[in-house]
Amino acid sequence: MENKHLLIKWLQEGSIAIPKLLMNNYKKVGLNELEMMVVLHIHTFIESGNPFPTPDEIAEKMTITSVHCTDILRQLFQRGFLAIEQESVASPVIMERYTLQPLWEKMMYSLSNEVVQEKKKVEEANQVHLYSIFEQEFGRPLSPFECDTLRMWEDQDSHAPELIKAALREAVISGKLNFRYIDRILFEWKKNNIKTIEQAQQQGKKFRQFQQQRPAKAEQEYKGTIPFYNWLDQ
Template sequence: MTKNNVYGGFFQALFFSSSVSIPTFLLDHYTELGINQQEMMLIIHLMTEINAKSEHLEEAITRKMNIAIEDFKIMVHTLQGKGLLTVNNRKIKGSTGVYYDFSGLLDQLIELWGINEFKQMEASNSKGKAKQGKPDADPNPSAKLISLFEQELGRPLTGLECEHIEKWLTATYSDELIIEALRRGVSAGIRSFRYLDSILREWEKKGLKTRAEVEAEDQNFQSRQNRKHDKPPKGSPKIKSKYDNIYL
């Protein structure tokens, strides 16, 4: 076999073999989701082997990545903890197999894309103000809020969470409303940014722009509840907060 024939056979095998499509946006931003390089490679392999028989999947991927089965399981567990991956059991032709669901990864990519769009809009608006000779009053209005959130939550915020605060400010939520939403979330023991976002959007829907207006609405809500339950019997359960069931 000639050298040219060898090259020809190799290129045909290379370019006509199966392939997997990885979104460029994921490759550009996976570190912002807290994914390290080895976890990203595992995600690519899982996407590639998604239709493989589950009983051979771990063996195939660990062999290709040159890692131990235990390392594979640890990375899968870590991705689950980050809300990026869900492992489900499903029946395939009468037998039960494992299915790896990346819906969580997709949700976080959509959220990150939205935040990036907001940042681009804000940057564009800032350029417009600069051309008009109107500099921003505060070059970093989110820094104070980020510091307060880290103090209340007792941990550093992730890059995605910091960008979420910037999105709230871009959406014209006032500092005092954002802080009040944080206070209520901490009091309820719920520290999810989606929960806080749902509270802010609920206030926006009702046209509430200040903490005083929110407190007045709470009093009206409580008064309506008291009228519905006039003189409740002693020992009856306390009326739940109207925010208890809000969760995005």
């Protein structure tokens, strides 16, 4: 019976939700374990209806002294993890309260920067992979001009790496493996609003079907070199 009452008391204490992002990223924003515990206790006090606990109240929950807790709080203020807000309760009474808003902002900035850096790494890896594919198909290292052209296709013309590789495949299939021909393919795809691999493949299939249906006589009469823009002869 005593255990039952003890369990009920525990349940009545309620629970505090600790943000998972905070647990997984406090080290990245510059908090150590002791500072993290002080932050968690402040968060718990706020959630429990005490938005401005004293250093004594916080230290009582920990294995540190009130003086040590005060020093940690000062560091949290100075480093931009914690702030104090003033709230007018009833004139002229003004109540002070802790806010962890600076910490959440630091965390969001850190996570956003992490996403940007990760995206940059993926783009660089894709670019290196793209260069390797071109060198493999051409059977030689790319020239500086060809490397610049690849970068231009991605950075200035905003062609997706997948479409650039698809244009390369079209050039290989057509037997016209040169950058001018590939550039023209990409130009036409962009003009025709082709944005997916499926659309590009369908466009290439239509062109090859058209080529096969051209009169044999016309093929025999033509004696010049096929220009790079013949891919567009539709």
